[in-house]
Amino acid sequence: xxxxxxxxxxxxxxxxxxxxxxxxxxxxxxxxxxxxxxxxxxxxxxxxxxxxxxxxxxxxxxxxxxxxxxxxxxxxxxxxxxxxxxxxxxxxxxxxxxxxxxxxxxxxxxxxxxxxx
Amino acid sequence: xxxxxxxxxxxxxxxxxxxxxxxxxxxxxxxxxxxxxxxxxxxxxxxxxxxxxxxxxxxxxxxxxxxxxxxxxxxxxxxxxxxxxxxxxxxxxxxxxxxxxxxxxxxxxxxxxxxxxxxxxxxxxxxxxxxxxxxxxxxxxxxxxxxxxxxxxxxxxxxxxxx
Numbered sequence: 001x002x003x004x005x006x007x008x009x010x011x012x013x014x015x016x017x018x019x020x021x022x023x024x025x026x027x028x029x030x031x032x033x034x035x036x037x038x039x040x041x042x043x044x045x046x047x048x049x050x051x052x053x054x055x056x057x058x059x060x061x062x063x064x065x066x067x068x069x070x071x072x073x074x075x076x077x078x079x080x081x082x083x084x085x086x087x088x089x090x091x092x093x094x095x096x097x098x099x100x101x102x103x104x105x106x107x108x109x110x111x112x113x114x115x116x117x
Numbered sequence: 118x119x120x121x122x123x124x125x126x127x128x129x130x131x132x133x134x135x136x137x138x139x140x141x142x143x144x145x146x147x148x149x150x151x152x153x154x155x156x157x158x159x160x161x162x163x164x165x166x167x168x169x170x171x172x173x174x175x176x177x178x179x180x181x182x183x184x185x186x187x188x189x190x191x192x193x194x195x196x197x198x199x200x201x202x203x204x205x206x207x208x209x210x211x212x213x214x215x216x217x218x219x220x221x222x223x224x225x226x227x228x229x230x231x232x233x234x235x236x237x238x239x240x241x242x243x244x245x246x247x248x249x250x251x252x253x254x255x256x257x258x259x260x261x262x263x264x265x266x267x268x269x270x271x272x273x274x275x276x277x278x279x280x
Contacts, residue, residue: 011128085126088126089124089126091163091164092124092126092136092138093123093124094162094163094164094165095160095161095162095163096124096138096140096160098159098160098162099140099147099150099160100140100141101160102150102156102159102160103140103141103142103146103147103150104141104142106142106146106149106150106156107142107146
């Protein structure tokens with residue numbers, strides 16, 4: 001496991017919709033900054049800025065080709081963050097679905113006598 | 118899976134974890150379900166296979182609570198507890214919380230806020246850890262196993278991070 005302080009950087013990087021879209025694009029293969037700029041109706045410097053955030057979080061790296069400098073996804077890094085979120089969410093969603101059922105039951109049941117809290 | 122009832126999770130700031138969930142019930146019932154032991158132990162159970170043999174609640178400011186979970190087959194136990202810092206029935210509870218074998222430094226502060234609108238209750242539960250390192254330790258400990266999430270799910274999970 002890498003340095004824990006980078007988790008903040010990852011979650012901050014993932015919070016932005018454009019950056020998530022860039023990651024989704026890179027999931028289908030590496031791309032240069034120019035290629036990434038096309039689908040996003042954004043200036044190249046704006047895309048570069050987003051890429052810098054993603055690179056700092058370790059979610060994106062640069063390929064070997066010195067001319068194109070393609071960016072590519074670092075799926076392992078992304079997997080670490082999403083796995084935690086998914087697992088935590090699932091745990092609590094399990095609890096809350098049981099709570100849903102309990103609340104349904106309580107709604108149909110008149111309050112117990114003497115129970116006036 | 119994107120129903121309005123689904124759980125939202127966010128990590129705003131450095132020390133917080135925030136969960137938001139809507140329940141189709143008035144908040145007095147949601148409040149009861151969080152404060153009456155006979156109700157709490159019916160839902161606050163975690164993964165399948167765990168039950169809650171101990172659930173003690175002294176619902177007053179300065180009062181303590183204690184929860185112990187047990188794995189039904191393996192007998193493994195996990196306990197936690199804390200103190201009620203604020204109680205405003207039926208809308209707000211602030212508690213300290215600490216697991217017996219805490220894997221993160223310090224205590225966490227849990228704030229439960231219930232807002233009712235048209236007989237539906239929005240629950241917001243904020244856990245504030247003592248430091249960023251503590252919060253990240255909580256996150257990290259859960260990262261070792263799990264299932265890969267799709268990008269769609271990822272977007273859904275993160276779409277709620279407050280600006």
